[in-house]
Amino acid sequence: MSTNRPEWLDNAIFYEIYPQSFNDTNGDGIGDFQGIIEKLDYINELGCNAIWLNPCFESPFGDAGYDISDYYKAALRYGTNADLKRLFDEVHKRGMHILLDLVPGHTSVEHKWFKESMKAERNEYTDRYVWTNSIWEEPQGMGCIRGISDRDGSCAVNFFSHQPALNYGFFKPDPERKWQQPMDAPGPKATLDEMKNIMRFWLQMGCDGFRVDMAGSLVKHDEDGNGTIKLWQNVREFLDKEFPSAAMVSEWGEPDKSLQGGFHMDFLLHFGPSHYNDLFRCESPYFSGKGDVSEFVLKYIESYEKSERKGLICIPSGNHDMDRLARHIKGDRLKIAFAFLLSMPGAPFIYYGDEIGMNYVENLTSVEGGYGRTGSRSPMQWDDSKNAGFSSAPKENLYIRQDESPNRPTAKEQIADKNSLYNEIRKIISVRNAHKALQSLGEIEFLYAEKNKYPLAYIRSLDDEKILVIINPCDSQVSFECSFNLADEIYSFGGKAVSASGKITCPALFAGFYKIKSE
16 A cells, blocks of 8 residues: 655654653653653754654553543643643754654543443443443453443453453454444444544644554454454545655554555564564573574564565564563673664664663562563663652652662763763664665665574665675674675674675674675
8 A cells, every 4th residue: 555654754763752751850750741852852862863652641540551541631740732742842843753652442441432331321432342232241352341330241451451442343243243343333433533533633733643552453353454454544545635744653563464554664563473572582582692583584574575575664672561672681782782773674763761771670569550561661860860860759759660770871871981882872873874775765685694593694775775784792703604895884893894705704792884886
């Protein structure tokens, strides 16, 4: 499906902000919109020109804001709608862009739509959620809420029991279960129309698009995704007509489907078939120097070919749902991991704090539905002042307990250290910016990705520019067969690679980018 692609996405480098943990300016222990505004120059100077802002709407915060009670209202703990608009304006003043996190699959039980849907009398919200006709019947393959209202029936949930699933219909409704409505029934159509109204509201206010949560799961009983693809194609038609410059990035994990649905880019997920965890988060990650990259590459190539070699697959350093990158990858290997992340196709996403090597905080009590994810959501560490510069609140009032280790990294010290992770990332971003072949639309061809072996080598190319990338996070010198001359080096970390006798040999803990001549 053809889509209007905003040109800025061609070299977008995203910075993900978890607003409650980023920067607190009013001393309540929770980050806010003004705190983000104050740090926009920091983000820009790192080299990121786009922001993904995690959900910031009114919510009871049973799932950190992914349980929305009003899609049209900013959560007061962050600020007002006017404050959020000012954030949009300040982002744009710096030539940057910002995506809001759209959560179309479910709401909070506190949402007025759900409260109306619980009533026994039919009303305009009766079919806004997936309800069975009987309290004794639960929706197959989904959890449910039941016994909480006068309405007879069980309501499907997407995950947590306080997140009722919105109704976009069933791709193949079971005729024996009359409550399974087709996609074109009035209830599902009204749900989709309201989601468009929400998008329209925020796009008119000035956001640049959306990262869409659970984008591939909206239509139920849709095993091959055809119904959900059709739904998003409908949204794409609306956007092309009214907001052709709006950017859409999906949490889907199947780029061939999401791009067909009209999204511009798709996330690689940390669950499912992507083998993303093989790189950073498993017992022996590739970037720990003791892992395997081959299965990841095979799956990546499969997705790349299915998506017509567009390569619009986003690989994040991490996010609010994953272990911190530094929990498994240490020291210089973090720099090598970023050399990989920032030289792959699609837009890279840097999770706040990953650029300074923030640690996963162990053994925390769950906060706002974080559970094991809570340790990846600790407050940003800005400097050596109280609460690492995050907040003036008493330590016990912070949203999540900070990393209290004496050697915790801070942005201030990393900026001052020319050999820091922060400054290495800045350097790699500047190289990416200088070479279009390394940017989102450059093609990729893997040269060496053997099972249980190092290094990883691939060529990025666009028009007449070709760049060889070599990544070696292991602790020994390695070689691979390749006849390219390495004379034109544009980036290296960890020493020098050498080409001789049809082989390239590179040192331990190494990353290098080389321009090569077209044959």
